[in-house]
Every structure is written in C-alpha cells, then in structure tokens.
Amino acid sequence: MDLSYTQEQQEFRKEVRVFLAENLPSRISEKVRLGKRLVKGDTQEWSAMLNARGWLAANWPKQYGGAEWDAVQRQIFEEETCLAHAPRLVPFGLTMLAPVLLAFGTEEQRQRFLPRILSGVDWWCQGYSEPGAGSDLAALKTTAVLNGNHYVVNGQKTWTTLGQHANWIFCLVRTSADVKKQSGISFLLIDMETPGVTVRPIVLIDGQAEVNEIFFDNVRVPVENLVGEQDKGWTYAKYLLTHERTNIAGVGFSDAALATLKHVAAHTMAGGRPLDRNPHFAARMAQVEIDLMAMRTTNLRVVSAAAKGQAPGAESSMLKIKGTILRQELTSLLRRAAGPDAMPYLPEFLEGRDTTDPFGPEHAPSAAPTYFNMRKLSIFGGANEIQRTIIAKAILEL
Amino acid sequence: MDFNLTEERAMLRDMLQRFLGERYDHEARRKLIASGAPYDADILIELAKLGILGAMFSEDDGGFGGTGFDLLVVFEELGRVGTIEPVVGSAVLAGGLLSELGNASQKALIGQVIGGVTVLALAHGEPQSRYDLSRVHTTAQADGGQIVLNGTKTHVVNGAQAETLVVSARENGAKDDEGGISLFLVPLALEGVTCIDHRNVDDTSGARIVFDNVRLAQSDRLGKAGSAFAALETATARATLAVCAEAVGAMEAAKALTVQYLKERKQFGVPIGKFQALQHRMVDVLIEIEQARSAVVNLAGNLEAERNIRERHVSATKNLIGRVGALVVEESIQMHGGIGMTDEYALSHFARRLTMIDHLFGDVDHHLERFIALSAA
Numbered sequence: 001m002d003l004s005y006t007q008e009q010q011e012f013r014k015e016v017r018v019f020l021a022e023n024l025p026s027r028i029s030e031k032v033r034l035g036k037r038l039v040k041g042d043t044q045e046w047s048a049m050l051n052a053r054g055w056l057a058a059n060w061p062k063q064y065g066g067a068e069w070d071a072v073q074r075q076i077f078e079e080e081t082c083l084a085h086a087p088r089l090v091p092f093g094l095t096m097l098a099p100v101l102l103a104f105g106t107e108e109q110r111q112r113f114l115p116r117i118l119s120g121v122d123w124w125c126q127g128y129s130e131p132g133a134g135s136d137l138a139a140l141k142t143t144a145v146l147n148g149n150h151y152v153v154n155g156q157k158t159w160t161t162l163g164q165h166a167n168w169i170f171c172l173v174r175t176s177a178d179v180k181k182q183s184g185i186s187f188l189l190i191d192m193e194t195p196g197v198t199v200r201p202i203v204l205i206d207g208q209a210e211v212n213e214i215f216f217d218n219v220r221v222p223v224e225n226l227v228g229e230q231d232k233g234w235t236y237a238k239y240l241l242t243h244e245r246t247n248i249a250g251v252g253f254s255d256a257a258l259a260t261l262k263h264v265a266a267h268t269m270a271g272g273r274p275l276d277r278n279p280h281f282a283a284r285m286a287q288v289e290i291d292l293m294a295m296r297t298t299n300l301r302v303v304s305a306a307a308k309g310q311a312p313g314a315e316s317s318m319l320k321i322k323g324t325i326l327r328q329e330l331t332s333l334l335r336r337a338a339g340p341d342a343m344p345y346l347p348e349f350l351e352g353r354d355t356t357d358p359f360g361p362e363h364a365p366s367a368a369p370t371y372f373n374m375r376k377l378s379i380f381g382g383a384n385e386i387q388r389t390i391i392a393k394a395i396l397e398l
Numbered sequence: 399m400d401f402n403l404t405e406e407r408a409m410l411r412d413m414l415q416r417f418l419g420e421r422y423d424h425e426a427r428r429k430l431i432a433s434g435a436p437y438d439a440d441i442l443i444e445l446a447k448l449g450i451l452g453a454m455f456s457e458d459d460g461g462f463g464g465t466g467f468d469l470l471v472v473f474e475e476l477g478r479v480g481t482i483e484p485v486v487g488s489a490v491l492a493g494g495l496l497s498e499l500g501n502a503s504q505k506a507l508i509g510q511v512i513g514g515v516t517v518l519a520l521a522h523g524e525p526q527s528r529y530d531l532s533r534v535h536t537t538a539q540a541d542g543g544q545i546v547l548n549g550t551k552t553h554v555v556n557g558a559q560a561e562t563l564v565v566s567a568r569e570n571g572a573k574d575d576e577g578g579i580s581l582f583l584v585p586l587a588l589e590g591v592t593c594i595d596h597r598n599v600d601d602t603s604g605a606r607i608v609f610d611n612v613r614l615a616q617s618d619r620l621g622k623a624g625s626a627f628a629a630l631e632t633a634t635a636r637a638t639l640a641v642c643a644e645a646v647g648a649m650e651a652a653k654a655l656t657v658q659y660l661k662e663r664k665q666f667g668v669p670i671g672k673f674q675a676l677q678h679r680m681v682d683v684l685i686e687i688e689q690a691r692s693a694v695v696n697l698a699g700n701l702e703a704e705r706n707i708r709e710r711h712v713s714a715t716k717n718l719i720g721r722v723g724a725l726v727v728e729e730s731i732q733m734h735g736g737i738g739m740t741d742e743y744a745l746s747h748f749a750r751r752l753t754m755i756d757h758l759f760g761d762v763d764h765h766l767e768r769f770i771a772l773s774a775a
Contacts, residue, residue, distance in 0.1 A: 134735050136665035159736045203741040205749060211736070270528050271767065272574065280763045332724070335753070339528045340553045342757050345599045359552065359596060359606055360525070368599045368753065375731045375739060383735060385675055 035366025071303035082252030093117035093124035104228035127171035144173035163212035187233035206369035249323035314394035317387035324377035424744035446514025466698030477647025487555030492518035499621030519560035521551035538567035557605025558595035713769035720762035
C-alpha cells in the first residue's frame with residue numbers, strides 16, 4: 001500500500017493547475033462556481049481550449065487525438081477541473097459514444113465521427129430512455145425497420161439531456177421483435193437534421209429545460225450508421241455501463257461543492273455566530289467530509305484496479321450510489337445554508353444577466369434549484385435502485 | 399381526549415375541500431404564474447366568502463375561529479392543493495398582530511382582511527436576521543411628534559401585494575435585544591417606501607422593502623413602544639403552525655401521487671409498487687407523515703399554552719416537519735423517476751413548497767438548537 005502520488009503524477013497535477021489558471025475564463029468559472037446556467041457556447045469554448053491542448057478526450061487512444069490517460073491521471077484531472085470550477089464536459093460523445101465506436105465501430109465510423117467530436121462540429125445526445133422504458137430499458141419500443149439501404153425509425157425517446165443542443169443522437173432501437181427483449185436491440189447513429197426528427201424540451205422542477213423528448217416519424221437512417229452488428233446493441237450499451245465510468249462517483253464535484261459549502265458556512269451568520277459554529281450544521285458538514293475522504297479512496301481503489309486492466313464491473317454501481325448520495329447531501333446543506341435567501345427564484349440572475357439583484361448573497365439563488373436539479377443523479381444513468389440490484393446479483397450473488 | 403374535529407370544523411374542512419377540488423389544480427396555477435399574476439384574486443375573494451379568512455380570527459375580531467385547530471384544518475386543505483394565495487402572511491401573521499395589539503380603529507383592517515378586500519403583510523425579516531426574531535436593525539426614531547423609519551426588510555411574504563404593512567423597527571436596545579422592538583402600520587404607498595417584488599421557488603411572492611426616512615405618526619404604532627417582541631413570537635408561532643399544517647396537506651398530496659404512480663407504472667412487466675424495495679420505503683414515508691400530523695396536532699393543541707411550552711412545540715414541530723418534508727420530497731421524486739422532476743407534473747409544486755417551508759420561520763437546524771435551549775431553560 002502506498003497512498004502517495006508518484007512524482008510523475010504530482011507533476012501532472014501541477015501541469016493541469018497551470019493550464020487551468022492560464023486558460024479557463026473566469027467569466028465561465030464564475031458561472032459554475034455560483035451554480036448559474038451555462039449556455040452552449042460556454043461548454044463549446046472550454047471544450048475547444050482543452051482540445052487545443054490535446055486534453056479533451058482523456059480516455060481515447062492517442063492515434064485518435066485522445067490523451068490516453070490512465071485512471072489516476074483522469075482522477076487528478078477531474079479533481080483539478082472541478083475545484084477550478086470548469087464546466088462539466090458533455091459526456092455523450094466523448095465518454096459514451098466514442099468508447100463504443102472504439103470497441104465495436106468500424107474504422108470508417110471512427111474516422112468519420114471521432115474528429116468531429118473533438119472539433120465540436122458534432123454535439124451528441126443519448127437516445128436510450130423511453131416513456132415506457134426507464135429502469136426497464138430493454139423494454140424500449142422505438143423500432144428501426146430495414147428497408148433497402150436505410151433503417152426507417154419510428155418511436156419516441158425521452159429524458160434526452162441537452163438534446164436541444166445536439167445535432168446527432170445515438171439510439172437504442174428495436175430491430176427484432178420476436179426474440180428475448182434484450183436480443184432485438186441495435187445501436188444506431190441518427191443525424192438529427194434528418195426529416196421526421198422532432199425535439200420537444202421538458203421544463204424541469206428547477207425551471208430549466210435540460211432534458212427533451214425526441215420523436216422519430218419515419219426517419220430514414222443509412223445502414224452505415226449501424227454500430228456493430230444488428231440486434232447486438234444491448235451488449236454495447238452494457239459495455240458502457242461497466243466501462244469508462246471512472247467519473248461516476250463524482251468525487252471532484254463533491255470536493256468542489258464541499259469547498260463552496262465550507263466557505264459559505266464560514267461567511268453566513270446564524271444565531272449570532274458563523275453557521276459553521278452551529279454544532280448541528282457543523283456535524284452534518286463534518287460527516288459529509290468524512291464520508292468524502294473515504295469515498296475518494298474507494299474511488300481510487302476501484303479505478304486503479306481498473307487501470308491494471310480489470311474492468312470495474314459492479315463496483316461502479318457502488319461508486320454511483322455512494323457518490324450520488326454525497327453529492328445530493330451537499331446540495332441539501334448548501335440549500336439550508338442559504339437560509340431565507342434560498343427562497344427567491346431568479347432566472348435572470350441564474351442566466352447571468354448580472355444586473356439582477358440576487359436579494360442576498362450571490363451563492364443563494366442557485367441553492368434550491370441546484371438541490372432540485374441534483375435529484376436527477378440518483379435517477380439517471382441507471383437509478384440507484386437498479387444499481388443496488390446489480391450489486392446484489394453480481395457481487396452478493398443473491 | 400378527543401382527536402375528532404368538531405362538527406363545525408369538519409363542515410369547514412369538507413366545504414373547503416370541495417371548493418378547492420373543483421377550482422384549484424396544478425395546471426391552473428401554472429397558467430396563472432405564466433400570466434405574471436402573483437395569485438388568483440378571485441380565489442381569494444371566494445375563500446373569504448366561504449369564511450376561510452374569518453376562520454383565522456376570533457369572534458371578538460369579527461371572525462369565528464382563530465384557534466390552533468382552526469388553522470390546522472384550513473391550512474392542511476390549502477396545502478393539499480398547493481395554493482399560493484396570500485393567507486398566511488396577511489391573515490395569520492399581520493392579521494394576528496393587529497388582533498393582538500391593535501386598538502379599535504386599527505382593528506378595522508381585520509374586517510377588510512376577512513372580507514378578502516385587502517391584503518396585509520408583516521415586514522419583519524432583514525438581510526442579516528436569518529431566522530432570529532429579535533435581530534431588528536431597522537430603526538424608528540422620534541423626530542418632533544413624528545417617528546422616522548429607516549431600514550431594509552427582506553422576504554416579506556406578499557409584500558408587494560399588500561396595501562398595508564406591519565413593520566417592525568427598533569425604538570431602543572441593542573441590535574438583537576428582544577426589548578425595544580415596536581410595530582407600525584405603514585401603507586405601502588407611503589413616501590419613502592420602496593418595494594421590489596420577486597417570485598419565490600415555490601411560486602409564492604416575496605418582496606424586499608426599503609424604508610428611507612419614512613415619516614409616521616405616533617398613532618401608527620401598534621401596541622406599546624418597544625414591547626412588540628412577545629406578540630411577534632406568538633404570531634410567528636401561529637404562522638409556523640399554519641405552514642406546518644400546510645406541509646402535512648402537501649405531504650398527503652405527494653404521497654397520494656406517488657402511491658398512485660407505484661400502482662400504475664409498470665416496469666419489468668409488473669407495477670413497480672410490487673417491488674418490496676419500494677413498498678418498504680413508501681411505508682416509511684407513510685409512517686413519517688403520520689408523525690408529522692401528530693406533531694402538528696401537538697402544536698395546535700398547545701398554541702394557547704404558556705410561552706415556554708408553546709415555543710417548545712413550535713421548535714419540535716418545525717424541526718420534525720422539516721425532516722419529514724425533505725424525506726417526502728426526496729422519496730416521492732425518486733420513486734417517480736424522471737416524471738417526478740418535471741414542472742408540468744403536480745408533484746413538482748408540492749416538492750418546491752415543502753422544501754421552501756423549511757426556509758420559513760426557521761429550518762431544521764435552527765429549531766433543533768432552539769428546542770435544546772428551550773428544554774434546558
């Protein structure tokens with residue numbers, strides 16, 4: 001056992017810090033720090049900066065323009081970017097589609113799509129969930145029927161995160177009906193500018209339209225947009241659930257949220273003293289920190305095992321459950337810390353029209369919306385209930 | 399002991415439930431908010447006609463209720479549909495202070511509140527006061543025969559919709575003394591009063607109100623100079639009961655939606671309510687809501703008790719409601735999945751209101767600490 005980072009890893013951390021200090025625009029990091037709403041251009045601007053440095057695709061092989069970092073390097077990068085309040089990278093192309101193309105796509109597909117992810121020409125979204133297929137994803141009903149050189153796609157996807165910005169969507173579609181439900185699913189890439197694709201935003205509890213419904217009405221998709229073999233899409237989707245999920249614990253996000261919480265609690269007066277001197281609030285804050293200290297090591301234990309060639313498998317479900325509980329608890333504490341100032345709903349302030357009066361400290365307006373928004377963490381990417389079932393089956397063999 | 403409602407209160411509840419069931423729903427509220435209106439003025443008038451606002455006041459003040467159990471019955475029903483109309487800030491907080499401290503001519507306003515023709519607001523909280531009732535920095539200084547008001551009030555419930563404000567200000571004492579606080583009746587339109595309206599997360603309305611050399615007469619004072627704290631505490635106790643009862647109504651509504659969803663939503667070929675993992679959690683939610691109801695009954699029954707007993711119940715109930723509220727919100731959303739997070743589904747409103755109630759009149763941490771202090775006293 002050795003808990004220390006190697007000299008090389010420490011150098012890497014320094015390099016990342018210098019890069020962030022020199023490049024990340026404060027205009028953007030301030031938005032992230034205060035929980036304000038990012039626009040498409042903010043994410044694109046930051047992605048382009050990382051791409052220019054060769055750091056956008058942390059997990060891709062170098063031959064495709066990736067950084068080819070190991071798991072510990074990725075962890076360091078995540079920690080540093082979160083603490084610097086860099087925008088979250090949109091994962092759908094970088095860490096969801098790309099690994100599937102690298103593992104199961106054709107060389108032609110890799111050459112066609114990967115550079116466009118790096119350059120930002122394409123913004124991908126994920127077409128998995130449907131109104132009748134959430135936790136039971138394999139019950140999906142969107143169909144793709146082969147007709148000459150095209151699949152004709154009909155159906156509906158939902159909860160499509162940031163689909164309003166996307167020009168491409170990777171979908172799980174049903175290509176065979178009369179087989180076990182997992183066996184008739186294919187992985188299809190669909191250009192969203194194709195006739196018959198309709199995007200309808202869904203306003204969520206925090207007032208933002210972050211997710212969308214996407215309708216497919218006789219959408220013609222060229223057969224070369226099929227990834228891997230027809231009817232094998234479930235295998236590719238599952239591959240994603242157990243690979244490339246080193247970030248799933250969100251330790252970096254929790255680190256950043258804890259730092260913000262400590263700062264807020266130290267500067268908020270409650271009952272005549274700083275909030276971090278209130279024994280009840282301080283105890284809750286300390287418990288989160290204690291959990292997070294252990295979580296960081298749990299995460300590193302799992303990801304470094306993966307770095308030696310072992311896939312994390314069901315352990316990634318453990319990281320997801322514990323990681324999301326901590327992140328949600330942090331948003332709950334930040335909400336409480338804001339006190340009465342958490343009450344006003346100020347979309348203009350959250351959208352960065354800074355002339356708006358926040359009616360209290362600048363961190364307060366996002367406290368409640370973020371608390372509500374982060375309820376999604378335990379729902380999406382496989383609800384925490386599903387993750388528990390995976391652990392019960394795969395690890396406990398129950 | 400009798401845990402049944404009196405016949406009159408049961409009738410009041412049934413009538414209110416029927417009226418709100420017919421006239422109030424999530425979609426109507428969403429349309430109203432989209433139109434920019436702070437609340438439905440017609441609903442307020444109709445609530446007045448049904449005697450709902452009168453139920454907030456005693457017979458001496460022209461009402462026909464005013465006890466803890468009257469508040470409990472009314473606010474549970476208001477919470478069950480998620481109303482945003484100005485009842486708690488106007489009738490319970492400001493109205494309660496008028497009732498307790500007002501002279502005959504000042505009390506004339508109560509009749510207008512009961513009739514639904516005017517809205518009052520209590521302007522008490524300040525930027526630095528958080529949940530402390532005695533931390534009043536706004537000053538009221540004698541100037542000749544007049545009084546000059548200076549200071550800033552925040553999160554004034556329905557402040558911008560009110561015609562008349564009840565404003566707390568310090569006439570003497572240090573900045574967090576209980577003594578030295580006075581209350582004044584101030585028309586919102588008076589010179590030197592600036593009001594900035596804002597919507598809250600739960601679609602209710604709040605305001606920041608600045609008093610800049612506002613000149614008042616001695617006769618605008620409510621009660622005796624410098625001795626309003628006890629009345630503020632009592633009014634806040636009543637308002638705390640009101641929002642806690644409202645929370646129980648909202649919890650019941652969230653529970654009903656969630657149970658219905660567990661029965662209807664099928665995954666893996668069965669209704670998800672068949673999964674024991676969810677059943678047990680829903681049962682825990684039910685148990686906690688029953689606890690919340692009991693806590694509210696405890697507070698309602700002790701609202702007229704001596705100060706220390708009453709305030710212990712205020713803190714106990716508000717702490718428990720805050721904890722159970724968060725559980726109900728988080729579990730209801732989780733068991734719904736994505737649909738539970740959408741604005742167009744009614745659960746979102748109940749979730750926002752339940753959460754914001756934790757930020758009104760002190761949250762779980764504030765009241766836990768206060769309960770410990772009151773218990774030691």
